[in-house]
Amino acid sequence: MTLKNTRPMISRRGALKLGAGAAALPLLGSRAFAQKEKVKVGFVLIGTPDDNGWNYGHDQGRLYMLDELGADRVETTVVTNVEEGPDAERVFRELAQQGHDIIYGTSFGFGEYMMNVAPQFPDIKFEWATGYTTLPNMSIYNAKFHEGRTVIGTIAGMMSETGIGAYIGSIPVPEVFMGANAFHLAARKQNPDFITKVVYVDSWFDPAKEADAARALIDQGVDIITQHTDGPAALQVAEERGIIGGFGQGADMSAFAPNAHLSAIIDHWGPYYTKSVKSVLDGTWEESSFWGGIADGEVIIGDYNEKIPADVVAEAERVRKGIIDGSIHPYAGPIVDTNGNVQAEEGDIIDDGEFWAQEAWYAEGIEA
Amino acid sequence: MSIELTIAIIITLVGASTPILFAALGELVVEKSGVLNLGVEGMMLTGAVVGFAVTFETGSPWLGVVAAAFAGAAASMIFAVVTLTLSANQVATGLALTIFGTGFSALFGKAYTGKPLALFRSVFPPELATHPYLKVIFGYSPLVYFSFIMVVAVWWLLRRTRPGLILRAVGENDLSAHSIGYPVIAVRYAAVAFGGAMAGIGGACFPLVLTPQWVEGLTAGRGWIALALVVFAAWRPYRLLAGAYLFGLVGTMELYAKAAGGPFRILPSELWASMPYLATILVLVLISIRRNSNTSAPACLGKPFVPTS
Missing domain, CATH: 3.40.50.2300 (Response regulator)
Structure with a gap:
């Protein structure tokens, strides 16, 4: 530790503010x-x-x-x-x-x-x-973050050739369920047969295991990989194997995988x-x-890789803007889970907070 | 399961097993000389960061591996001076070495985080190394072949050579070895240095073979698995080889089974993750039940050597 x-x-901007603050001080007088x-x-x-x-x-x-x-x-x-x-x-x-x-x-x-x-x-x-x-x-x-997952899921659904994406999870907590479902639901909007394989590595930090998980997934047909862990290990494997690609998580990771890095969800x-x-x-x-979320500027979608076709970028941008203006929601019905239960009817939306509090479920087509 | 998938699993498995094989092989020699060095994780991290840095700066993974070996050995010398020359407690010193290695590697590695590296790939011609079937033999990093050579070398050294006999004698009865004129402390210094070098190479496997990056704490506890593996193998090189691959197999199959879906996924992943440790406990129990000289620890393991005369 x-x-x-x-x-x-004192930064230049800070110094300017300080000046402005000092000028405003007499006007404010004493405050409660x-x-x-x-x-x-x-x-x-x-x-x-x-x-x-x-x-x-x-x-x-x-x-x-x-x-x-x-x-x-x-x-x-x-x-x-x-x-x-x-x-x-x-x-x-x-x-x-x-x-x-x-x-x-x-x-x-x-x-x-x-x-x-x-x-x-x-x-x-x-x-x-x-x-x-x-x-x-x-x-x-x-x-x-799941709003970002909706955008990258859109890209995954349109670009995957095998129709199989992967979500390398860290530890099964609500945030991870939400991310996997958002990614998968968005991909299914583009490709109704899309499959998302979820693999947990049971750690927030074990780069070698993440890399091996990526190898295991790519060896079994996955061509788009996303991860809910803290480093670029999975992306590097995507680069090495030459699959369609993956996404940076938390920060832009294109330095590690210039070809495979499709975009990033930046905190x-x-x-x-x-x-x-x-x-x-x-x-x-x-x-x-x-x-x-995205509308607050707290979640940002990184630069799109040049190899992504223009129509895919346009669709991703449409989704991103839809999330900002509220016309698109990550968990808009109809949603059926892996056990066949209807989680949301057509026209319904599962509120983020509601989803967070729910017992974990995966949308139909997720293999976890 | 298709042949392609089997080959893919084998390749991943070999990668996952190699670092713990190196580190455990080094620790085996250390323990055979009667010294318990719990600093494996620290030495692995030292080797990992130095291996990364030298490969990054020179572009040569060969130099990176050599540097990692020297760095691991150098780290182990701190332990050696404190425990062998100054006769301090080996358990405490080993733990301190792990803490030191973790901190040192984090500090030294600051300049190298966020930088990608090229993997240390197979040196065989691409027709062999990337052939769909032959890659199962030719597709590995040179470090993998080196690890096999070292298993044979360590077995041969310990079982078939005079220095190996002396090393084992020092580990079994240091006072007797001393009284007939063998340099106990010098032998142990050499063993600890060898262990450090091997742990360093094991650490270098992380950025060079598994995940070509440096990040603090990269080895994520593999040093402890290596320590467990030595016990699991009952201090025998060939059993250690089998154990390393068994531990690697468990970890690899976990991921492939999860990725495949199907029946395996009902096993909770925490159970998979604990399997190497459960296996080690099981072996310890078995050793205790049928105790004979071939399967028990070196008699002087962990005891400081203080010559009486």
Whole structure:
């Protein structure tokens, strides 16, 4: 575990803001909110920012936030490689005792430990990424990655020649079920016979096993591969085997697979972290649960590979824009699951929150 | 199952087994000399990052492998000085070496994350290496063939040579070996260095054979599997070869079965993942039940050697 402190550094944009803020100050007068001159922000990561995926995304968000708010007003501490276990509780407690004003736990498994610590520090704000419960001083925030899955599923359905796609899952949690279903339902809109094979590697991080899972899938007819894990291992195998391709997850991974990288679902946490930390600075922070998607700019579709035909790009863009204006929803009926149960009637939509809370099911045509 | 799929499974299986085979083979020699080095995971990570860096900088995977071997051996020397010269506790020192290797590789590897590498591919002509059937013999990285050579070499060294006999004597009864004039500490230094070099090469298999990237913690616990494998193999090289491939087979079949769907998918994947460890526990139980000198651990395993005179 390593601690990394960022040194205060005034960026040009930050300096401009500071000037603007100083000019506006006399007009505001005294406010009821407890404004702060400077806040200390803690980030607890399950891995390191070098993973080119999930943790990288959160660290990019932190840097974006620092740039937006100015390093003279925000000081950040990043604790890396924290396991989703009792040690996480110690880390949260230490950060709280060191006087951090807000602490972000950026992995699902940190939740219960954060919930143990948060009530002991009522003045400190806690936020749990991909979590499901809030407290008066603990919020949750998440991104609708499954909206991105709908876009890439569209590409997969149109481009796959074998009609078999793969979804390499990490651990069976709601986020992963939602992603696999969104991908598959979108692909089936393009190709009604599309099959999605879901394979779990039972780890958020084991690149060699991910690569072997990709090999096992490609050897059995898969020509489009997606993964719900944190690195480019599966994409590299796609590149090596010369299949149609795969997608970056969390960040653009085209450097690892220039030919196979069709596009990417990019996490853009920056705007959320900026808003959240700013509310601490302003004294307006309150218990909330935020779930941003493509329309909020929190989930971004990366560049399309040049080899994707124009009609496929046009369709993917149509879907992406449809998600933004609300005319397209990842879980629009009719949806039948693998057991033949109707999950959504024609014309119905399964709300994201509702889906999250449901017992896991897979749409017809998913082999898991 | 078609012949093509069988061949594909074999190729994936060989890749998955090779790193643990290297690391376990090194540890076998270390333990035969009476030393327990739990730092395998740390030495593998050191080898992985140095192997990546040197291959990346020079473009030569051969140099990368050599550098990984030296890096693994260098890391093991930290352990050797502390436990052999200073007679510190081997278990604690080995665990510390793993923690050190994890941290060192993360630090050293910072400059290399996010950079792709070319795989260390078969050196046979493409007609053989990519032939639909013959690739099952010729389609592997040179490291794979090297691992087989090393199995034979270690067996031959331990069973058929005088240095091997001395090494085993040191592991079975260090005081007797010392009293008839064998340099116990020097033998153990050599064994630990060999173990480090092999773990380093095993680590280098990750970026060179399996997944051509460097990322912190790349080996994801394979060092512990290698340690379990030595016990599983009852300290015998050929059984170790079989064990490495059995462990690899379990992991590979899990993924192929899941990808195929069908009856295997009713087995929970946690069960698949725990199979190597369950198998090791089973073998330990069997060893304990029918105890004889051929299947038990070297008598001096893990004990510091302090000469009385």
